[in-house]
Amino acid sequence: MDLNLQKVKRTPIMVALMMGAFVATLNETLLGNALPVLMNEFQVGATTIQWLTAAYLLIVGALIPITALIQQWLTTRQLFSAAMVTFLMGTIVAAISPTFALLLAGRVIQAIGTGLILPLLMNTLLIIYPAEKRGTIMGVLFLIFTFAPAIGPTLSGIMIEALDWRWLFYITIPFTIISILIGYYYLVNVTVLTKPKVDVLSIILSTLGFGGVVYGFSASGNEGWSDPQVYGSVIIGSLALILFVVRQLRISNPILEMRTFQFPMFSLSIILLIVVMMSMFATTSLLPMLLQSVLLVSAFQSGLIMLPGSVVNGLMSPVTGKLFDRFGAKVIIIPGLLIVSIALYLFTRLTLDSSTLQIILTHCLLMLGVALVLVPVQTYGLNKITPEYYAHGSAIFSTLQQVAGAIGTSLFIATMSARSQSHLAQSANPNDATAQLTASVAGYSDTFMLGFIFSIIAVVVSLFLRKNAKEKQAN
Known part of the structure; x- marks a missing residue:
């Protein structure tokens, strides 16, 4: 199929896809501030409740490689409709679930829909927009990919305080239905249906x-x-x-073309993405637990504390896309990673006496660094591969983005739990409430130190990124 880009109505296509992607990615972290509430509701621990996030990210990551194959079997409209209807079904199951097992099942069904929609959006963007405009449109796209997950904990904190945790699912139902209707009327096929084995x-x-x-x-x-x-x-x-x-x-006919890694700068971009996504998703899960379980603030207050960082991330995502188009990747990515490292180190210094302002500023710093890295590193990586690898390159990015989030969430929460127990066992009086809170803070500090170490490794890796023509010209 020769796609005539002059006749493609890009705006309706992207509006439909981005609305669906926003609702889907919002649910990656929408339960953030609800996790402590759900732990009490279903009487489960932190390492169990984190599966509501980790399982979601894991299923999304596992499905994304398959989507590169499915896009060669189904039209853009068919795949979009199937993804969003599946997501809607999972949302309804989760909203009415009376047990933790059924809630987790609903999250898994939601994740199946999300795993189908994300690479479809990315691949469609690469097809209908020329290379010189991708930085800007990727900035808008990652306003969805980063702002939606970043705002999730804030929304959950506000809604839990005012309503009930089930409303976290009810609220997404009308937006999902609207997205399905827009996609049905405006989406056209932009891929070649080869129907491989x-x-x-x-x-x-x-x-x-x-x-x-x-x-x-x-x-x-x-x-x-x-x-x-x-x-x-x-x-x-x-x-x-x-x-x-x-x-x-x-x-x-591989479902994920591993030869995409033959492009060195693409491979380096993948490493940087993994570190940043591990840090972002882990912090999104850890911080509400720290605020509510240790510093003893309400879900509403926790949501408000995380709001400024979410706003900073959302505002910066399209800006970094424009900066990438103008100056290239390296001059943005390295400072961004340094900011992430500084923020994670500051998180290691938190104590029971830390002020709310200190936490807000540190979180804002982290989300600023994440925004400076995510858009440029993915646009840079995809621009370094040839067109026949676009679908697989975007699938690899999307897969590892979700898997890194799942591993980061699991690893960091498991580390926090183990280190907190270790510190408590070393205390003089493990039954003392203050000793328990102090041990928990020390566990969180150790966990953020692990993230800091990862971020320093990423800074070193980023030094090997090659400058493109624009960066050389600027110098």
Whole structure:
């Protein structure tokens, strides 16, 4: 199919896709401030409740590679409609769920819809917009991808205080329906339907691989790394991922083209993305727990504390897209990573006496750094690959973005839980309330230090990014 870009109505297409993506990505963190409430409601611990976020991100990450294949079987309108209807069904299940198991099932169904919509949006953008305009439109796109998850904890805090946690799902239903209707009337197909053979083994290996790794990191918080269930899951998951990569290189129609990694700058961009997404999603889950469980603020107050950082992130996303178009990636990414590192280090200094203003400013600093990195690093990486790899490149970015979020959430919460218990065991009186709060703060501090170490590694990696023509001209 030769797509005539002159005749494609870009605006209605992007409005429909972005509205669907906003609702879907908002749900990645919409339960942020609700997690402590849900822990009490269903009588489960932190390492169990985090699966409402980790499972969502994991399913999204596992499905995204498959979407590159599905886009060659279904038209843009068919795939969009299937994704949003599935998401709607999951939302309804979650909203009416009487048990934690059913709530988790609803989240999994939601995630299936999200996993289908995100790469569809990214690939459509790459097709209908020329390279010289992608930085700006990617900035608008990542206003959705970053602002929606960033604003999630704030919205959840406000709504839980005023209504009930079920309204976190009720509120998205009308927007999902509107998105479905707009897509039905305005979407046109922008992909070639080749209907390639479906490699079931690749799908199984991908799901088993990502699932095993994320489950292992999550279970480590309760069981410890010496438990066979923990290291066994990580080993099995890692082996499955290795077999998945080998198979993708050998079959004629891979669901994820691993040869995309032959472009060095694309590979470096992936590393930077993983670190930033781990930090962002982990902080989005950790901070509400710290505020409500340790510093003893309400869900409403917790939401308001996180609001300024969300606003900063949302406002900066389109700006960084324009900065990328003008100055290139390296001069934006390196300062952004340094800001992320500084913010994570400041989080390690939090104590029971830390002020609300200190937390707000540190969170704003973190979200500013995230905004400076996410848009440029993904646009830069995709611009470094050739057109035949666009669909797979965007699928790889989207997959690892979600998987990194799932691993980051699981790893950081498991670390927080284990370190808090370790500090409490070393205290003089483990039954003392103050000792328990102090141990919890120390556990959070250790966890943020782990994030700080990862961010420093990312800063070092970013030094190897190559300057493009615009950056050389500016210098």
